[in-house]
Amino acid sequence: MAEQIIFYVLAILIVAFSILSVTSRRILRSATYLLFVLIATAGLYLLMGYQFLAAVQISVYAGGIMVLYIFSILLTSHAGDKAKPVSWKRLLPAGAAAAVGLAVCGHIIYHNVNKVMSLVPFQEPTMQDIGRTMMGTDKYQYLLPFEAISVLLLASIVGAIMIARKR
Amino acid sequence: MSGIMSNIPMEAYLIVSTVMFFAGVYGFLSRRNMLTILMSLELMLNAADINFVVFNRYLYPGQLDGTFFALFAIGISAAETALAIAIIINIYRNLKNIYIDEVSKMKY
Numbered sequence: 080m081a082e083q084i085i086f087y088v089l090a091i092l093i094v095a096f097s098i099l100s101v102t103s104r105r106i107l108r109s110a111t112y113l114l115f116v117l118i119a120t121a122g123l124y125l126l127m128g129y130q131f132l133a134a135v136q137i138s139v140y141a142g143g144i145m146v147l148y149i150f151s152i153l154l155t156s157h158a159g160d161k162a163k164p165v166s167w168k169r170l171l172p173a174g175a176a177a178a179v180g181l182a183v184c185g186h187i188i189y190h191n192v193n194k195v196m197s198l199v200p201f202q203e204p205t206m207q208d209i210g211r212t213m214m215g216t217d218k219y220q221y222l223l224p225f226e227a228i229s230v231l232l233l234a235s236i237v238g239a240i241m242i243a244r245k246r
Numbered sequence: 247m248s249g250i251m252s253n254i255p256m257e258a259y260l261i262v263s264t265v266m267f268f269a270g271v272y273g274f275l276s277r278r279n280m281l282t283i284l285m286s287l288e289l290m291l292n293a294a295d296i297n298f299v300v301f302n303r304y305l306y307p308g309q310l311d312g313t314f315f316a317l318f319a320i321g322i323s324a325a326e327t328a329l330a331i332a333i334i335i336n337i338y339r340n341l342k343n344i345y346i347d348e349v350s351k352m353k354y
Contacts, residue, residue, distance in 0.1 A: 086254045090262045097266045097289055101273030106282055113285050116266065120292055123259070127303045132313055136295075139320050144288070144327050151331045152281055155338045165276055173275030177268040184264045188257050201307035212310045221314050228321045235325040243332035 085126060092119045104162045110148050117141045128203045259300040267293035280334045280344045284327065291323045 093116055100112035117140045124133040216222045266289055273286030295316040302312025338344050341351060 083254055086258065090258065093262055094265050097269040100289065101269050101277070101282075101286055106279060109282060109285060113288065116289065117292060120296060123262075123296060124299060126254075127299060129299060129303070129313055132299065132316060135317060135320055139324055140288075140292070144324055147327060147331055148281065148285065151335055154335060155281065155344050156279075162277075162279060162282070165278065169278075170276050173272050176275060177272035180271060181264060181268040184268070185261065188260045188264065201303075204310055204313070208310065209313075212314060219309060219311065221318075224314075224318055228318055231322065232325050235329050239328050239332040242329070242336050 082126060085122070089119045089122045089126070092116075093123075104164075106152055106156060106160065106162060107149070110145065110152055113148075114141055114145045117145065128201070131204070131206070131209050256300060256304045259296065263293040263296040263300070266290075266296070278345045278347060280337070280346060281331075283346070284330050284334070288323065288327065291319060295319050 096112045096115040096119070100109045100116060103109040103112060118137065121133040121136040121141070124130075124136060212220050213225055214220070214222055270286045270289035270293065273289065274283055277283050277286060298312040298316045298319070300312075302309065306312070334344055337349060341349055343349055
């Protein structure tokens with residue numbers, strides 16, 4: 080029962096703040112709403128029993144990426160700036176695309192994905208499990224993607240410095 | 247907490263992530279500031295992460311595949327955001343503008 084209450088609170092928070100985040104006209108506010116969405120997502124991960132993933136979500140998304148966003152917002156716009164109102168010609172196709180997609184996906188989910196009603200009890204993954212899965216080379220182990228990600232991060236660090244430095 | 251049978255159906259999570267994804271789609275198509283477009287993209291990526299984790303937890307609870315897809319997706323989106331923000335700041339430095347319909351210097 081407590082889990083259900085927590086889930087519904089998180090779901091309402093996510094839905095409300097993600098809609099506010101794409102409709103708010105003050106850019107700093109929409110960044111703050113996006114931060115709330117990301118933290119509530121970490122709450123969903125905790126509710127499903129993945130503590131490590133929730134910690135990564137909070138530290139990378141809510142900690143790293145949002146600081147980057149807020150710094151760049153403050154660099155590129157003045158405090159209290161409002162976005163110019165968007166014309167109907169632009170708003171209408173966007174709203175139509177989102178509504179049609181939501182209707183189609185909601186229909187599919189409502190009519191086809193009602194097979195799984197309850198969670199199978201499971202052993203929460205320990206830190207050892209996660210480490211072995213990340214560092215092994217067997218089936219269902221992910222050393223190669225891990226190394227590929229590290230090369231990608233190095234390349235994007237170099238690229239970001241190259242792009243953003245002063246000449 | 248892990249051993250208790252929960253009564254939250256899987257569709258509930260999927261509906262939440264679907265609403266989040268299409269809020270991102272709406273923002274991506276309707277916003278004009280490059281940074282808010284990037285934030286809408288972030289919403290869509292986050293919805294995909296939720297789907298990975300939910301399918302892992304409900305359908306394959308003994309494995310960690312979806313969790314690791316979500317972890318790698320978080321890492322990739324961090325890299326992508328850093329690069330995109332570097333490009334946006336560079337555009338702002340050169341043109342003093344980050345609205346997509348006013349930045350047309352390299353278009354023609």
